[in-house]
Amino acid sequence: MDELVRWLGEQLDVDAxxxxxxxxxxxxDWYYDDGFVLARREDDMVATGSQDFLERERGEHVATHDPARVLREIDAKRQILEIHHVIGGWEDxxxxxxxxxxxxxxxxxxxSDRGGWCDTVRLLALPYADRxxxxxKWRP
Known part of the structure; x- marks a missing residue:
């Protein structure tokens, strides 16, 4: 397996x-309500801000990126990797x-010069460039 895809798979495993x-x-499933991010199942608080509440924009951002969404995104990325795999046998x-x-x-x-990996795969790795x-050389 190519090291780019192996490394990207490891990052997805960490996120998952x-x-x-x-x-x-x-x-x-999390949601924002009146200054707090809450877990839908128990209505328990997940996050507050520095003054014991979160401003709407920050709270909605945290709630939008709840574990359910992150896991759906990871699944979608893995499916994209399956579709965009390297193959040989290209002939002139x-x-x-x-x-x-x-x-x-x-x-x-x-x-071909980049090991066969298209820009789609390289773009999937880009959010993890700080890890x-x-x-x-993996940048698109």
Whole structure:
């Protein structure tokens, strides 16, 4: 397996583990209500701000990125990775092997020079650029 996809899979695993842990006690669906982020299952408080309440914009942001949503996003990213996998066997008009390409996006010399990974896969990795192990050569 290519190191980009292996590394990205590890990041998704970390996010999934964190989201699952956050959801275990209170539930995965959160909402904002009058200064607080609450877990829908128990109506227990998940987050408050520095003055014991959250301003609407901040609270809605936290609630919008609840564990349920994060897990759905992780699932979608994994499905995109399955569709955009590297394949070989690309040939020129003379039947000569010209390198690797993306199963979904096709062949390009640029993809082949980058191990076959298309911009779609590289863009999926970009939000994790601040994490250890990210390589600048993976940027789109």
């Amino acid at each position: 583990a964190r989201s699952t842990a956050a959801a275990e006690e209170l539930g995965a 008009e003379d039947g000569q092997d010209i390198g690797l390409g993306c199963n979904e996006c096709g062949y390009s010399a640029e993809y 250890p192990g990210f390589r600048e």
